[in-house]
Amino acid sequence: MALVSTNISTGLDYRFLNFAATLQVRTTGFQNVFGTSGSIYSITIINITTSGEKGILKLYDTTATVTPGTTVPSHCLPFTYSDGASGGTTTSANSTTYIFPDGLPFANGVGVAVSEDVGGSSGAGYGTPTGAANLGATVTSCVIAYK
Amino acid sequence: MATSIITLRNPLGTLVFQETALSNTPVQVATTGPQTFFHFELDNTANAAVTYYKFYNKASAAVVGSEQPYVIYAVAASTKTAVFVPSGLTFDTGNSCIATSTQANATTQVAPSTAVGLTILG
Numbered sequence: 269m270a271l272v273s274t275n276i277s278t279g280l281d282y283r284f285l286n287f288a289a290t291l292q293v294r295t296t297g298f299q300n301v302f303g304t305s306g307s308i309y310s311i312t313i314i315n316i317t318t319s320g321e322k323g324i325l326k327l328y329d330t331t332a333t334v335t336p337g338t339t340v341p342s343h344c345l346p347f348t349y350s351d352g353a354s355g356g357t358t359t360s361a362n363s364t365t366y367i368f369p370d371g372l373p374f375a376n377g378v379g380v381a382v383s384e385d386v387g388g389s390s391g392a393g394y395g396t397p398t399g400a401a402n403l404g405a406t407v408t409s410c411v412i413a414y415k
Numbered sequence: 416m417a418t419s420i421i422t423l424r425n426p427l428g429t430l431v432f433q434e435t436a437l438s439n440t441p442v443q444v445a446t447t448g449p450q451t452f453f454h455f456e457l458d459n460t461a462n463a464a465v466t467y468y469k470f471y472n473k474a475s476a477a478v479v480g481s482e483q484p485y486v487i488y489a490v491a492a493s494t495k496t497a498v499f500v501p502s503g504l505t506f507d508t509g510n511s512c513i514a515t516s517t518q519a520n521a522t523t524q525v526a527p528s529t530a531v532g533l534t535i536l537g
Contacts (some may be wrong), residue, residue, distance in 0.1 A: 368499075
């Protein structure tokens, strides 16, 4: 069998999306960010903060408008923060990475939002963004690989 | 339901948690914290509908319907999903988990048609 090397610039069929500072607008969800169905293969979230706030990345399998606190997410993925000094789950890491070797399928599309909590039982809202706005301001980067 | 927790010998020391039949009754993975997990195997091949795995940051069994989970994974019908978390996913106080066909954190968390499999490395 011959060894085959494929040029990454032509062979790579993943889409990479970096929310960067746009994810700071956490009271508003992001609707159908890839514009198509598919699967997420990795997520890296960098959350550099002095506020000590963890966060929850919420992913919605829908093409519809995402309203944090109302729309029910499909996946809730925690991410940490850099100082690890206070508030919530602590590690010394300043980034959180999720890898899905077989892909995390979205039959419709991908909606994205962040908040402090997953959200409780019915009536308590489903992850209504709570707390100060500094949670959003601390998410410096969120990169998602998708195809 | 068959639950097992095995700690691999040193120098690995890795905890291997396995539940062969997880449903909507909370199963305790870790009763103390912090506990960090690095890999999840979520086996929903037995069901023709999506199953939601919900993990709680608790030292005791979660009170389903009144407490909020910390992590939620949705696993598509008839599939098995692996999740690697190289930096680790830390539960401060402990961990319990359920599997349900109910997406929302409503009062009632309906059991999946067939109990599902779960393996965690921590």
